[in-house]
Amino acid sequence: MNLKELSSKLGLSQTTVSRALNGYPEVSEQTRARVLRAAEQHGYRPNTRAKGLATGQSMAIGHVIPVSTRHEIVNPIFGDFIAGAGEVYARAGYEMVLTVVDDSNEAQVYRALRARAAVDGVVVHSPQIREPRIALLTDIGLPFVVHGRSSDETAGYSWVDVDNRRAFVRATTFLLDLGHRRIGLVNGLETMDFAHRRRRGYEQGLAARGITPDPALMRSGEMTEALGFEAARDMLAGPAPPTAFLAASIISALGIRRAAEAAGLRVGRDLSIVTHDDELSYLRNGGATPIFTATRSSVHTAGRLAAEMLLQQIGGDVTSPRQILLEAELVVGESTGPAPALARMFDTAKD
Amino acid sequence: MNLKELSSKLGLSQTTVSRALNGYPEVSEQTRARVLRAAEQHGYRPNTRAKGLATGQSMAIGHVIPVSTRHEIVNPIFGDFIAGAGEVYARAGYEMVLTVVDDSNEAQVYRALRARAAVDGVVVHSPQIREPRIALLTDIGLPFVVHGRSSDETAGYSWVDVDNRRAFVRATTFLLDLGHRRIGLVNGLETMDFAHRRRRGYEQGLAARGITPDPALMRSGEMTEALGFEAARDMLAGPAPPTAFLAASIISALGIRRAAEAAGLRVGRDLSIVTHDDELSYLRNGGATPIFTATRSSVHTAGRLAAEMLLQQIGGDVTSPRQILLEAELVVGESTGPAPALARMFDTAKD
């Protein structure tokens, strides 16, 4: 059923039917009602492409998912981010177009999306410290919102990010307050902007107490369980092992816990772990009392906010770039406790 | 730059340029070369929507992601499946359109996709035992491939699935051979077809050795870490605790391990765990020797195969439904060992 058929069935012109359906005022309320009823009844939906051609809008938002050629890893936060954004798109009548591309020729993909007029805007995922995509998109005039930020980018652009630096300063300080002095960092890939900021937060937290970061206690890479395990295993086997860890995600934290247990250490007593928690739906950090002490910020919410911001931008409601900086909350769970040396002192005192 | 501009710049008609670009034979090789060069140089890309309107093809595949209203969980395998499918689409020049929808009104979404001619076909995710979507899609004539199967569906349709039943028979038998008699099952939601089949495999494996499944040792739900933990904790606290577990995913297996360690049990010695492993990129099951003994089958591959199958179907190369049943391999890792009773006997014998 298309417009032509529907309008001939109604004995009206396509013009009138189109206007009735799209809420234009120059249609009598009576005919509008009649049109709406008929459309409903026949399950009429305007053809997406025809509508797009006519209006010049595609009613679609692009998400380009970079899959690193070396690691072949899909960011685990992706599903939840998409779910958050998808809700917004669905409500607004937008579609979400996904492109999986190996990160070597991402630029091409954006240019193609633009040239083919396939989308009205894009969400930029996983920005690096130096992020050429921002200049590229600005250049070709494709509206965009970045999930995260790019430290080296000076021009204004829209983004939604968590205050990663601050979160890791707080997490570090929290561990220092518990008496930990040797704190291992199992970070994400430090070419990624968020990981870079977390690293800075960690270092600033230590520096504030006059502690120089020990390179032997810092590791970065893709946020997998395996990385967490290997990093923790190696550090724990070192000459001066850490008494606490800072992890970039619950997944790496699970790896750290495995290493701890393999080393005969009890998490929360012999070894403390603080992790960042993206509140992934399939990896909830426990119930009433969290498993891990964590800096927590919902990536689902971030997806929602990014999508809303982008739609506003496309709608022209907003002209200048907007930014949202989300604050991560520090929730205390069962994975942290006083540093072992102190703990022993307490035990002695009690005797 | 559109066709009109490009062709006027070349001093050719739109017809000729279009034909040259699309590889039609009725163009001299000389002009074709000239056209291709100019197109390349000006970065010309045909407008997706206009092309779609003209050809009647949308060059897009839909993926409808159901987010259960109750659980608000995005299937963690989703990212990797999409990555596999996305590669195929990219190569074939297709786009991937994602729709996130709460499972209550999925049917509407499919109808809408069809009516608006937004996609040329869809991949059906997470089929249930009784799956109305199959009849619906057949009915409205939208080509589709199911990732998984629907036990109650008798009509022929295309699918890509793992032999879940067989995998779980083998896993169960493997544990029985190690002397385990009480084996806990931490399954996915058993309205889901895959979980249903795994359950059957588990029961068949037990039955083959004359063991009646104990309802106290079976639990099902969303495959989260928390579910694994709670299920294992509860079963281990019961009057006749299991000596081994079968898990539906590495994520639940991690939860089981946490419960084991909380109960002071050493995984691989005091308690065995076999899990299904979808080979998620961010949850690799260890390196040389797997962490978990597992039935292994790549969901990334499944995504690739499903996409290829669907494109063939749309291309008309294939007319009748096709099916691919993947075999899961059983890989032995560090999470399994002889049942404790036997282990003790061995120890005694050694003395």
Place this chain on the structure above:
DNA sequence: TGGGAATTTGAAAGCGCTTTGGACCCGTTG
């Protein structure tokens, strides 16, 4: 050398929608 076939190109219609520029009707006003 002429005519039919083969090769190469183009004009125009059409895909399904929106939107411009009128047309028509009717009530109001000077």
Place this chain on the structure above:
DNA sequence: CAACGGGTCCAAAGCGCTTTCAAATTCCCA
């Protein structure tokens, strides 16, 4: 009573592409 204006509706153009049908050109061989 003519002029005006608001309320409804429609014909047709146009979005950027493909494809049909036809025309123009070249080629080949009787």
